[in-house]
Amino acid sequence: MIRFLPDAQSPPISVVINTLNRAELLDDAITGVMQLDYPNYELVVVNGPSTDHSEEVLARWQGQIKHLRCDVPNLSVSRNFGIEGAVGEIVAFLDDDAVPHPHWLRYLARNFADPSIGGVGGFTVDNTGVRWQVRKTVCDRFGNANFPADCFDERVLNWPGTPLYPSLLGTNSSFRMAALREIGGFDHTFAYLLDETDVCLRMVDAGWNVVYEPAALIFHQFAASHIRSSTRKAKTLYPSVVSKTYFINHHGRTEGYGKVAQALQDYRSELLRANAWLEEHGEISPHHRQALDSDVEAGTEAGMEASSRALLERKTRGDMVPEPAPAPFLAHETPRPLRVVLVSQGLPPDNEAGIARWTMLLAEGLRDSGIAVHVITRTRDLPSRRFRDGIWYHKVAAAGEDADALAAAYRVPRSGVADWMAGVMREIAFLKTFGIDLVSFPVWDLEALPVLDDPEVASVLSLHTTYKLARPFKPEWNSRIIYGRSFVEPMIEAERAALARAPHILANSRAVIDQIESEYGVTLGERARIVPHGTPDILARLGVTLADKLARQRKGDALHVLFAGRFEPRKGYDLALRVAAQLRSDGRLCFDFAGATPDAALLDRIKAEHGIDPAHDPAVRFHGEVDRAALERLYYDADVVLMPSRFESFGLVAIEAMSAATPVLALAQGGLSEVVEEGVSGFLFADENAFVKGATQRLGALAGDRALLGRLAQSSHAAFAARFSDAVMAHDVADFYRSILAASGGDYD
Amino acid sequence: MIDPEWVAHAAMLAETPLAGGEAGGLAQELGDERELLPWLLVTRGGFADWPETRAALAEAGKAVIRPRALLQAARSGAAQEQREACREALMRAITKSDQGECSAVDDMIRVRQHVSRRPQPNDFISAS
Numbered sequence: 001m002i003r004f005l006p007d008a009q010s011p012p013i014s015v016v017i018n019t020l021n022r023a024e025l026l027d028d029a030i031t032g033v034m035q036l037d038y039p040n041y042e043l044v045v046v047n048g049p050s051t052d053h054s055e056e057v058l059a060r061w062q063g064q065i066k067h068l069r070c071d072v073p074n075l076s077v078s079r080n081f082g083i084e085g086a087v088g089e090i091v092a093f094l095d096d097d098a099v100p101h102p103h104w105l106r107y108l109a110r111n112f113a114d115p116s117i118g119g120v121g122g123f124t125v126d127n128t129g130v131r132w133q134v135r136k137t138v139c140d141r142f143g144n145a146n147f148p149a150d151c152f153d154e155r156v157l158n159w160p161g162t163p164l165y166p167s168l169l170g171t172n173s174s175f176r177m178a179a180l181r182e183i184g185g186f187d188h189t190f191a192y193l194l195d196e197t198d199v200c201l202r203m204v205d206a207g208w209n210v211v212y213e214p215a216a217l218i219f220h221q222f223a224a225s226h227i228r229s230s231t232r233k234a235k236t237l238y239p240s241v242v243s244k245t246y247f248i249n250h251h252g253r254t255e256g257y258g259k260v261a262q263a264l265q266d267y268r269s270e271l272l273r274a275n276a277w278l279e280e281h282g283e284i285s286p287h288h289r290q291a292l293d294s295d296v297e298a299g300t301e302a303g304m305e306a307s308s309r310a311l312l313e314r315k316t317r318g319d320m321v322p323e324p325a326p327a328p329f330l331a332h333e334t335p336r337p338l339r340v341v342l343v344s345q346g347l348p349p350d351n352e353a354g355i356a357r358w359t360m361l362l363a364e365g366l367r368d369s370g371i372a373v374h375v376i377t378r379t380r381d382l383p384s385r386r387f388r389d390g391i392w393y394h395k396v397a398a399a400g401e402d403a404d405a406l407a408a409a410y411r412v413p414r415s416g417v418a419d420w421m422a423g424v425m426r427e428i429a430f431l432k433t434f435g436i437d438l439v440s441f442p443v444w445d446l447e448a449l450p451v452l453d454d455p456e457v458a459s460v461l462s463l464h465t466t467y468k469l470a471r472p473f474k475p476e477w478n479s480r481i482i483y484g485r486s487f488v489e490p491m492i493e494a495e496r497a498a499l500a501r502a503p504h505i506l507a508n509s510r511a512v513i514d515q516i517e518s519e520y521g522v523t524l525g526e527r528a529r530i531v532p533h534g535t536p537d538i539l540a541r542l543g544v545t546l547a548d549k550l551a552r553q554r555k556g557d558a559l560h561v562l563f564a565g566r567f568e569p570r571k572g573y574d575l576a577l578r579v580a581a582q583l584r585s586d587g588r589l590c591f592d593f594a595g596a597t598p599d600a601a602l603l604d605r606i607k608a609e610h611g612i613d614p615a616h617d618p619a620v621r622f623h624g625e626v627d628r629a630a631l632e633r634l635y636y637d638a639d640v641v642l643m644p645s646r647f648e649s650f651g652l653v654a655i656e657a658m659s660a661a662t663p664v665l666a667l668a669q670g671g672l673s674e675v676v677e678e679g680v681s682g683f684l685f686a687d688e689n690a691f692v693k694g695a696t697q698r699l700g701a702l703a704g705d706r707a708l709l710g711r712l713a714q715s716s717h718a719a720f721a722a723r724f725s726d727a728v729m730a731h732d733v734a735d736f737y738r739s740i741l742a743a744s745g746g747d748y749d
Numbered sequence: 750m751i752d753p754e755w756v757a758h759a760a761m762l763a764e765t766p767l768a769g770g771e772a773g774g775l776a777q778e779l780g781d782e783r784e785l786l787p788w789l790l791v792t793r794g795g796f797a798d799w800p801e802t803r804a805a806l807a808e809a810g811k812a813v814i815r816p817r818a819l820l821q822a823a824r825s826g827a828a829q830e831q832r833e834a835c836r837e838a839l840m841r842a843i844t845k846s847d848q849g850e851c852s853a854v855d856d857m858i859r860v861r862q863h864v865s866r867r868p869q870p871n872d873f874i875s876a877s
Contacts, residue, residue, distance in 0.1 A: 146840070
């Protein structure tokens with residue numbers, strides 16, 4: 001079989017989503033459809049009767065989708081509305097809690113090149129994203145399902161009157177419009193369950209072929225619904241029992257009346273037995289069981305009545321009434337989005353470290369720029385793949401079995417580096433089936449190093465702290481000789497090799513480029529692009545305004561000075577303590593230290609060296625490790641932030657402070673001299689002594705000049721908005737990615 | 750097909766001998782041995798000199814299953830049997846797959862990502 005149909009021969013497809021009270025997941029389902037790689041498709045969403053904010057979600061997509069409404073909670077009615085509003089040659093159904101693989105339609109469409117094919121279904125992945133929910137399904141005329149192996153050729157079952165036929169799963173099914181019209185679409189008796197099975201059977205009985213396409217993937221979440229809970233326990237059995245009873249009576253007659261009676265009895269007994277089991281095992285309450293048992297009785301009666309009526313009326317068609325003049329095809333016009341992969345072992349909220357937080361902010365910003373984003377991160381438990389808020393999250397495990405080869409090829413430590421690298425590369429192999437364009441990975445741990453040698457995707461190495469840059473501040477790496485020799489030194493050599501040959505490098509400051517060129521003896525030159533870090537606006541996140549902060553400062557309360565960082569020499573915490581020690585008796589100022597909990601030995605040293613007793617000094621408070629919300633509040637409450645880092649490749653704390661309209665006093669080291677603008681967003685000091693002396697003087701002056709403090713607050717926030725917002729960062733990184741791909745001949749949105 | 754000689758012999762016993770070649774034609778026309786007795790009695794007035802025998806045979810002839818009904822029933826039964834056989838054969842093919850007789854092929858599908866130049870998305874989903 002051909003891989004994909006040429007664009008010109010690809011039939012127009014209408015994707016139909018039928019939704020009911022799934023507003024939280026609906027947006028992702030629509031976003032997933034909008035990221036499909038197919039030349040000719042429209043999206044029809046039939047909503048209702050929803051009582052949540054689904055209509056608000058749909059309003060956001062106005063003009064890009066066909067938005068229809070259904071007044072009854074009946075899936076077949078809703079599906080027929082969708083078909084009636086669709087004008088594609090093919091209609092593909094997707095659930096509102098599902099997301100398609102980008103090539104879903106291409107894989108489905110290639111099967112429709114055969115004019116005898118009436119229906120094509122794909123394989124469906126469960127809510128873990130890594131295991132199957134359903135592959136091939138073959139049903140009998142009583143609606144009972146069998147699950148053959150992938151190698152079973154379902155085409156042998158496609159003949160009218162067949163006792164067994166391929167049955168597609170509703171969330172991953174597609175049908176030829178002509179075939180749907182011929183059989184009258186869906187039968188409204190199937191309000192829930194077996195609706196698509198009935199269509200498949202009637203299609204096969206009408207002479208059409210129904211087949212499976214294993215590569216057409218849907219990722220299904222199994223959200224709760226009005227029928228079932230998220231753990232798949234039935235809230236009601238009534239619609240299911242009506243459907244099944246009707247199906248058995250309606251289609252089972254071909255097999256003989258005796259078998260129909262037996263099938264009905266078996267089904268009923270099985271349900272009652274299951275309800276009893278669930279109650280006995282505490283899964284449902286006695287009251288719930290009683291309700292479910294009543295559903296079985298009432299549903300059986302209603303199903304029998306419906307099938308008798310269908311028999312008398314000689315019903316063989318569905319209930320669709322073709323719309324004489326449906327709205328024209330609303331083609332999805334946006335070109336294929338640029339699709340990028342970001343790699344980071346950690347991610348917020350579990351990990352708020354620099355790379356993790358930067359990766360998350362970048363992912364969200366790129367998403368908002370219309371780029372399809374995948375984030376590969378390390379799982380703490382089981383692997384999973386999820387599409388959430390418009391971003392794919394791939395939680396993968398280290399792949400020890402593939403680690404030896406990578407450790408040998410790239411001369412990196414096997415444990416902790418090559419094994420994780422192998423897990424990442426496995427996922428990248430999967431993501432190539434999505435059509436990824438670019439992989440960006442951090443220099444720290446070189447998480448996707450082999451991608452540098454992969455001609456199929458572009459790669460970007462992002463600069464952060466490296467092993468070599470960190471080594472001077474990690475005395476234990478030198479004292480632990482075996483660790484140093486077997487881990488740190490090979491990593492530094494691997495970093496050097498990667499820096500020497502990475503085709504594209506993303507740096508957040510000129511300082512880090514200079515430092516790396518100097519330390520590693522490599523030239524990054526034209527390969528490197530500087531895009532400063534970005535961060536969200538803390539004022540906006542806290543729901544306050546700049547005017548609120550200025551008003552508070554004008555009251556003349558004590559000047560709040562904040563140090564945020566770990567108590568390690570690189571961060572210059574000792575310099576901040578020296579400043580605090582000099583000013584702690586000045587009642588106009590108070591100091592906050594946040595980011596790490598000092599141990600008893602450190603507290604003793606602080607007391608001995610700086611005369612500060614945290615337990616008894618009201619002007620100096622140690623907050624220890626704080627969560628993100630508390631930290632943002634501290635940034636806002638602060639009037640000045642001290643950042644005497646001896647080296648920072650960038651200086652994230654500085655821009656976070658600026659986003660809270662808080663100026664920064666910093667050492668003119670590393671990236672800080674590029675971030676902090678003298679007299680605009682703070683003040684820079686040439687060396688450590690100059691910092692202690694200068695910061696002490698500045699703080700004293702600011703404590704007495706609230707007008708100057710206010711001006712600095714305003715200009716700090718303005719500088720943040722212009723240069724360091726997350727939106728600016730994402731825009732500039734996206735521009736970098738696009739320039740890389742444009743140079744290689746790509747054409748992306 | 751009935752044996753023409755048997756037809757001729759039976760006709761003689763019923764005292765309704767057949768003309769030359771007639772036995773062959775009749776054997777073909779009736780097609781079922783059970784059709785001969787009613788034919789000899791009704792059409793040829795056989796056993797005319799043995800009224801008691803004729804009456805008994807006539808009664809017996811009524812009890813014989815009519816070949817057309819028999820044929821219909823046979824066809825229906827055969828269809829049902831064949832349908833059941835077909836269904837069972839298909840089920841065997843499906844459950845054979847379930848029981849691992851296709852596992853070699855399935856394993857091949859699963860490991861295709863390692864050997865294919867262009868893996869498919871489904872190669873990366875765990876079947877276990």
